[in-house]
Amino acid sequence: MSTKQIEEFKDQVDIPEGVTVTVNKHMVSFVGPLGKTHKSFRNIPINIEVNEGKVLLTAINQKKKDYAILHTARSIIRNICEGLVTGYTIKMKVVFSHFPITVKVEGKKILIENFQGERAPRITHSVGNTKVIPKGEDVILTGEVWTDVTQTAANIELKSKVKNKDHRVFLDGIYSFEKNKGIEK
Template identity: 70%
Template structure:
């Protein structure tokens, strides 16, 4: 295998100004202006080094699968660093035809009340350090870890899913309509 092909299985991620990254065994700790977070790379087969404000990732093999895992690790690190600097926002819209749905936040859970006239509320968890704010017919999710925000949004969508009815007719639910960088107030 030529050196050009071996270099293909190595990635360098620049750490933005204001973000501090430390590595202890397989656990990476990130600290930035918006907060702290960590990521465990134990199950991701990539060699990680931190040198001079850069994270150097090296693949453990030279197959296509190893190449894709390397790029996944790069994207995870880049998203965590970017989120600690600017943050992320997801906006969701509450849609209903007859029974008005209300969304409330209680401790670390989201309550979806009066969904299709149901007496009990549907409950879903908030993942990580995500902030959920219901504003009228919108639900705004903000935070610094992209995976936590998107998983919380997916949980809310799944809990407000219509079952045993034609989903083309019964469009009630809470749906994502905007994703963007930056934390909206």
Template identity: 85%
Template sequence: MSTEQLEKFQDQVDIPEGVTVTLKKHMLHFVGPLGKTHKSFRTIPVNIKIEENKILLSTIEQKKRDYAILHTARSIIRNICEGLVTGYTIKMKIVFSHFPITVKVDGKSIIIENFQGERAPRLTHIVGNTKVVPKGEDVILTGEVWTDITQTAANIELRSKVKNKDHRVFLDGIYSFEKKKGIEK
């Protein structure tokens, strides 16, 4: 392979000011102004090195699949670094037609009560260090790690899904309507 082709299988991520990154075996530890987190790259076949203010990534092999994995790892690292500086926010809307749905947070679990008049509440869990705040008919999710926030939002949407009815008629549920950078209070 030529050097031009080999450069395609290497990439780097700039570490923003205020964020420190350390590497221990396959685990990257991030510390920033909004908190700290870690990410394991044990199952992702990428070589990682930290030099000065950059994280250097390279693939183990030179195949098309490895090229895609390299850029996935780069995006994960970049999103974590951005999140520790600015944070992320997802807003969700509670939609109901007859039975008013209430959302409560109890520790690391979210309780969805009175969904379609059901007596038993529906439970889901909060992933990572995501903060969930119900405000009237909105539910606001904030945090530093984008994958944790989006997974928490997906858990809420899936638990408030209408089953065994026509989903075009029964529109009750909790749906995300805004995703943005920055932590909203």
């Protein structure tokens, strides 16, 4: 295999100012101005090193699949570093036609009450350090880790899904309509 092909299986991520990254075997810890988090790369076959403000990634094997996994790991690390500096925001809209839906937050629990007139609330949970703020007919999700914020939004959308009815007619639910970098207050 030529040296050019071997260089393709190496990549690096620049660490922004104010963010520190430490590696302990397969566990990568991040500390930034907005908080701290960690990510396990145990199931991803790459070697990770931190050197002079850069995270160096090397694939263990030289197959097409390993090339793709290497760039996935690069994107995960880059998104976490960016999120610890700027953060992420997702805005969701509460849509209903007859029964007014209310969203309440109790710790990590998110309660969706009066969905299609149901007596018991539908309950879902926020993932990671994601903050859920209901404001009238909007629900604002903010956090440092993009995967946690988007997974929380997906959990809310799935819990407010209409079942056993025609989804073209019954449009009730909570839907995301805006995704931004930066934490909105």
